Amino acid sequence: MxxxxxxxxxxxxxxxxxxxxxxxxxxxxxxxxxxxxxxxxxxxxxxxxxxxxxxxxxxxxxxxxxxxxxxxxxxxxxxxxxxxxxxxxxxxxxxxxxxxxxxxxxxxxxxxxxxxxxxxxxxxxxxxxxxxxxxxxxxxxxxxxxxxxxxxxxxxxxxxxxxxxxxxxxxxxxxxxxxxxxxxxxxxxxxxxxxxxxxxxxxxxxxxxxxxxxxxxxxxxxxxxxxxxxxxxxxxxxxxxxxxxxxxxxxxxxxxxxxxxxxxxxxxxxxxKTLELRMDRHCSNAMAVAQYLEKHPAIEKVIYTGLKSHPDHAVAMKQMRHPGGMLSYELKGGVEAGKKFIDRLQLCTRAVSLGTVDTLISHPASMSHAGIPKAEREKYGITDGLIRMSVGIENIEDILEDLRQSLEG
CATH class of the missing domain: 3.40.640.10 (Type I PLP-dependent aspartate aminotransferase-like (Major domain))
Structure with missing residues (x-):
């Protein structure tokens, strides 16, 4: 000790x-x-x-x-x-x-x-x-x-x-x-x-x-x-x-x-006890996912503090060691495209909450923020088509392959 x-x-x-x-x-x-x-x-x-x-x-x-x-x-x-x-x-x-x-x-x-x-x-x-x-x-x-x-x-x-x-x-x-x-x-x-x-x-x-x-x-x-x-x-x-x-x-x-x-x-x-090890993997995986999704033709927008496209990128880099393991994104097809995407997942887990070793994907508008009126949600950037992803510590190749097959059907 x-x-x-x-x-x-x-x-x-x-x-x-x-x-x-x-x-x-x-x-x-x-x-x-x-x-x-x-x-x-x-x-x-x-x-x-x-x-x-x-x-x-x-x-x-x-x-x-x-x-x-x-x-x-x-x-x-x-x-x-x-x-x-x-x-x-x-x-x-x-x-x-x-x-x-x-x-x-x-x-x-x-x-x-x-x-x-x-x-x-x-x-x-x-x-x-x-x-x-x-x-x-x-x-x-x-x-x-x-x-x-x-x-x-x-x-x-x-x-x-x-x-x-x-x-x-x-x-x-x-x-x-x-x-x-x-x-x-x-x-x-x-x-x-x-x-x-x-x-x-x-x-x-x-x-x-x-x-x-x-x-x-x-x-x-x-x-x-x-x-x-x-x-x-x-x-x-x-x-x-x-x-x-x-x-x-x-x-x-x-x-x-x-x-x-x-x-x-x-x-x-x-x-x-494994916080440092896990967070390093969460963060590196999340960056790879964000970069992949940002280039995918089916994605309308990726929200991740590690990307220079995020409006608060500079603030995040000023006060955070790494950008983190969380990201959100919108599909071009809106809610229906989002539902099909979520239903096709084979590795990532469909669940609320976040921060677990496995990758969790949820739909805030119908789940974590369902109690907030739609007009209020949308004013704050939580649209009906927004997908939230807590990137896990699986091998990044497997996470990206699951996203690819789910997006491309």
Whole structure:
């Protein structure tokens, strides 16, 4: 087991060793602590645990040792190589949830009250958009949508709406892969004393570290690339204000009951160990797919941040290690051509979600964004014919052959 004082230089090492805790029984891998509650040797010990900041040995809705290892590993990946305002290694606190939606709910509910406003952009994940515009709206928390890629429009929205308390962004966004300049938006937000939260699910901490730009919160659906194998649902909220995360954020987390479970946390921990290897393959395969599709006569448009044709290519290259494993595209024949294409696939998997080792292909308009009105979807670039592809780690020759035979019928 790596010594905690050993300074790891690469994210691959952090993915394997970061966050690990010595097991009292000398288990090589993090054990699954499948216990709803934990006993106390004495009344005094129980009092001390309740009074302390470590809630992992009281009740598993409050925390669990298996959760802790997963939380610490994600925090280590997001903070790797970064420093705080004092020049010291950045410390982050993570809270592991049962799903991404649970983590997102803790983020918003612990920071916002009735009368507050969230400033965000178009082309968000459908579940996030519905949470903002329906659930939070019914509780008096409003949402303003603006083109946050444009600094003039972004600042105009901040100036005109003093009730804005938080700026929430996805970059790259789902499924149009629009990218927001993290440095620009965070600098603007600081002028107006606004909190900034970033959904880093598509990029993962291997490709992008939003805390480098002094954002306040980072969110992941751990179901996706962090787990990497489609074996468990999960979400995580990370924050740089340790007292807030251990206090108010933890209180909302515990009371809302959106905690993870030990088995899913175990699966997540094991999945993250190969994050660097998987992401390198996802990214190289996605670039090859994008380049192939861009030249194919049946394709109307390819949306991939690694292509110079993407409007946010420069922003993506500025703040991401690689363009990522996600892309979208439209067929010239529209919806009917898209349905035939999807039905002919033989290797790629027809499924929602993303970030698994196998290639997943879905139709956002009828699946992940079905709850968003058509006019609103199309305004944000999510057309009826848009296909989203999470490129897996299969041999690229096989992925391209499946695309070829499916496109050419």
């Amino acid at each position: 790596a010594n905690k004082q050993f300074k790891m230089t690469g994210k691959g090492s952090v993915a394997v060793h970061g966050g690990n805790e010595p097991d009292p029984k000398y288990a090589h891998l993090t054990p699954i602590y499948a216990s709803s509650t934990f006993y106390f040797d004495t009344a005094q010990q129980g009092m001390e645990r309740f009074a302390g900041s470590d809630k992992t040995q009281i009740y598993s809705r409050w925390g669990n040792p298996t959760h802790t290892v997963a939380e610490q590993k994600i925090a280590a990946l997001e903070a790797h190589g970064l420093s705080n305002e004092k020049g010291e290694p950045l410390e982050l606190k993570a809270l592991l949830h049962a799903s991404g939606q649970a983590a997102m709910t803790t983020l918003f509910m612990s920071n916002l009250s009735a009368g507050d406003v969230v400033l965000t952009h178009y082309s968000l994940y459908g579940g996030t958009q519905e949470l903002l515009t329906k659930v939070l709206h019914e509780n008096g928390i409003l949402t303003i949508i603006a083109d946050l890629r444009d600094p003039i429009k972004a600042e105009k929205a901040m100036q005109e709406n003093p009730a804005i308390k938080m700026v929430h962004i996805e970059t790259p966004a789902n499924p149009t892969l629009q990218c927001i300049d993290l440095e620009m938006i965070t600098n603007l937000a600081r002028r107006y004393k606004l909190l900034v939260s970033v959904d880093n699910t598509f990029a993962t901490p291997y490709l992008q570290q939003p805390f480098r730009y002094a954002v306040d919160f980072v969110f992941h659906s751990t179901t996706k690339f962090l787990n990497g194998h489609g074996t468990a649902i999960g979400g995580v909220l990370l924050g740089r204000d340790l007292s807030f995360m251990a206090g108010k954020a933890w209180k909302w987390y515990a009371l809302l009951g959106g905690n993870a479970n030990p088995f899913d946390a175990y699966l997540l921990t094991q999945g993250m």
